[in-house]
Amino acid sequence: MIRLENISKKIGGRTLFEExxxxxxxxxxxxxxxxxxxxxxLLKIIMGVEPSTTGTVSxxxxxxxxxxxxxxxxxxxxxxxxxxxxARLWKAMQERxxxxxxxxxxxxxxxxxxLEEIVAEENGYTAESEAEVLLIGMGIGEELHRKKMHEIPxxxxxxxxxxxxxxxxxxxxxxxxxxxxLDLESISWLEEFLHQYKGILVVVSHDRxxxxxxxxDIADLDYETIITYPGNYDAMLVTKTAVRSRAxxxxxxxxxxxxxxxxxxxxxxxxxxxxxxxxxxxxxxxxQPLELKKSNIQRPFIRFPNPEKQSGQVxxxxxxxxxxxxxxxxxxxxxxxxxxxxxIAVIGNNGKGKTTLLKLLSGVLTPDGGKITLGxxxxxxxxxxNHGDVLNKHTKExxxxxxxxxxxxxxxxxxxxxxxxxxxxxxDAFKPLQNLSGGEAARLIIGGLLLTxxxxxxxxxxxxxLDLEAVSALASGxxxxxxxxxxxxxxxxxxxxxxxxxxxxxxxxxxxxxxxLDEYLxxxxxxxxxxxxx
Numbered sequence: 001m002i003r004l005e006n007i008s009k010k011i012g013g014r015t016l017f018e019e020x021x022x023x024x025x026x027x028x029x030x031x032x033x034x035x036x037x038x039x040x041x042l043l044k045i046i047m048g049v050e051p052s053t054t055g056t057v058s059x060x061x062x063x064x065x066x067x068x069x070x071x072x073x074x075x076x077x078x079x080x081x082x083x084x085x086x087a088r089l090w091k092a093m094q095e096r097x098x099x100x101x102x103x104x105x106x107x108x109x110x111x112x113x114x115l116e117e118i119v120a121e122e123n124g125y126t127a128e129s130e131a132e133v134l135l136i137g138m139g140i141g142e143e144l145h146r147k148k149m150h151e152i153p154x155x156x157x158x159x160x161x162x163x164x165x166x167x168x169x170x171x172x173x174x175x176x177x178x179x180x181x182l183d184l185e186s187i188s189w190l191e192e193f194l195h196q197y198k199g200i201l202v203v204v205s206h207d208r209x210x211x212x213x214x215x216x217d218i219a220d221l222d223y224e225t226i227i228t229y230p231g232n233y234d235a236m237l238v239t240k241t242a243v244r245s246r247a248x249x250x251x252x253x254x255x256x257x258x259x260x261x262x263x264x265x266x267x268x269x270x271x272x273x274x275x276x277x278x279x280x281x282x283x284x285x286x287x288q289p290l291e292l293k294k295s296n297i298q299r300p301f302i303r304f305p306n307p308e309k310q311s312g313q314v315x316x317x318x319x320x321x322x323x324x325x326x327x328x329x330x331x332x333x334x335x336x337x338x339x340x341x342x343x344i345a346v347i348g349n350n351g352k353g354k355t356t357l358l359k360l361l362s363g364v365l366t367p368d369g370g371k372i373t374l375g376x377x378x379x380x381x382x383x384x385x386n387h388g389d390v391l392n393k394h395t396k397e398x399x400x401x402x403x404x405x406x407x408x409x410x411x412x413x414x415x416x417x418x419x420x421x422x423x424x425x426x427x428d429a430f431k432p433l434q435n436l437s438g439g440e441a442a443r444l445i446i447g448g449l450l451l452t453x454x455x456x457x458x459x460x461x462x463x464x465x466l467d468l469e470a471v472s473a474l475a476s477g478x479x480x481x482x483x484x485x486x487x488x489x490x491x492x493x494x495x496x497x498x499x500x501x502x503x504x505x506x507x508x509x510x511x512x513x514x515x516x517l518d519e520y521l522x523x524x525x526x527x528x529x530x531x532x533x534x
Contacts, residue, residue: 004056029203032236038221075148131163138160220240307455315374333370343498355385398430463489
């Protein structure tokens with residue numbers, strides 16, 4: 001078990017959690033809460049990476065932890081980086097290998113025997129094959145296993161660190177956003193792996209579908225403490241909302257009763273019914289409403305306005321489109337059309353060309369071959385994967401300043417209204433761009449699209465830094481949107497919420513599928529099954 005005793009954490013004048021005592025028993029826990037609630041901080045405290053203000057943590061012997069700093073492993077082989085997930089085994093193997101290079105003495109021989117015992121206890125003789133199974137499951141081919149980390153693509157490096165956390169059958173697993181750099185197939189593989197995992201899992205994720213699939217319990221960071229709910233994320237929301245609603249209803253009933261009692265006391269307080277008045281006073285004291293702490297659940301209000309001008313029927317006509325980087329072709333001879341009102345999810349493995357396609361459609365990149373014909377009357381709103389492409393964080397510009405420049409002649413009250421809907425309340429509206437978190441930056445860029453009201457939305461991984469409630473709000477906003485939306489994402493909850501068509505970057509070339517994600521995946525699985533030898 002993982003046991004927290006009186007854990008508190010304060011950052012500046014802000015309290016994240018106060019004297020929390022909690023035990024993670026056998027099971028798969030989703031650690032939830034909005035951006036900034038302290039989820040990642042709590043995982044770091046549990047692992048001893050970051051100190052708590054007060055309290056202690058007790059851990060099992062072997063804990064797998066998803067590290068985030070790929071640069072720490074840049075000069076290590078991919079296979080070795082995975083094996084490092086078992087620190088005791090890796091240390092023993094390193095010492096053993098170094099001793100084999102020195103002169104053999106009785107002391108060296110005895111130590112080698114001790115080290116070989118440790119290697120055997122930790123299943124070190126099958127370590128490489130176990131690491132290879134994990135890597136292949138994560139979509140990292142054998143040709144990359146003996147390369148150094150910095151020699152493989154960045155998204156693959158993050159996958160290696162996920163394999164590192166899973167390696168060695170740890171007693172507990174702490175995973176912070178494990179799906180961030182995974183494609184849909186790798187996410188499905190990870191879900192199946194975690195279903196078979198028998199230890200304690202604590203996972204932070206903004207992928208609602210993933211949490212619903214994997215979790216047996218939810219540990220929710222709210223009211224400056226941890227509250228546990230049985231079931232998955234959707235079940236937690238139902239229970240939490242019902243409990244809060246019931247408490248609020250009880251307080252309203254008490255306030256109504258208190259009002260009636262106070263009327264009686266005011267009316268007969270100076271009369272002959274003193275005993276009845278005193279009983280009412282005691283009843284008022286007993287009925288005082290519970291003080292309800294403010295919940296940290298916040299959901300932005302995302303409703304894209306109806307476009308001011310209507311586009312033509314054909315939005316983009318793509319003919320023989322090609323684009324590459326140096327000698328590496330990314331898109332080759334691609335042709336398709338996008339029509340007014342299409343809601344398209346762009347999916348596929350990282351590095352296959354999704355971002356390149358969106359940049360070509362939005363005009364950020366120019367094609368090497370072929371052409372893109374833009375339809376009549378297009379007004380394109382673009383959300384880049386790299387927020388720095390539109391937010392200059394090296395200036396003193398504030399969120400309010402930046403948003404007001406999005407639309408010529410915008411009134412201050414309109415800008416403040418959009419900021420409020422995107423959870424920039426009060427002085428947060430004047431927060432400098434350089435101080436924005438990833439989630440705040442994403443919400444601000446979406447706010448710019450709300451203010452300008454384009455008739456075509458092109459969005460590249462807009463969910464990457466958004467919390468669960470913001471992703472859900474974005475899905476609703478896209479579903480209700482009256483224009484044309486083209487969104488690259490791996491988030492199945494978001495895709496299922498809005499997409500009626502799929503552009504799938506598969507191994508050979510991109511495919512257009514006229515239907516929702518579930519139908520596409522069903523057809524793909526049927527195709528795989530039919531192609532297998534009987």
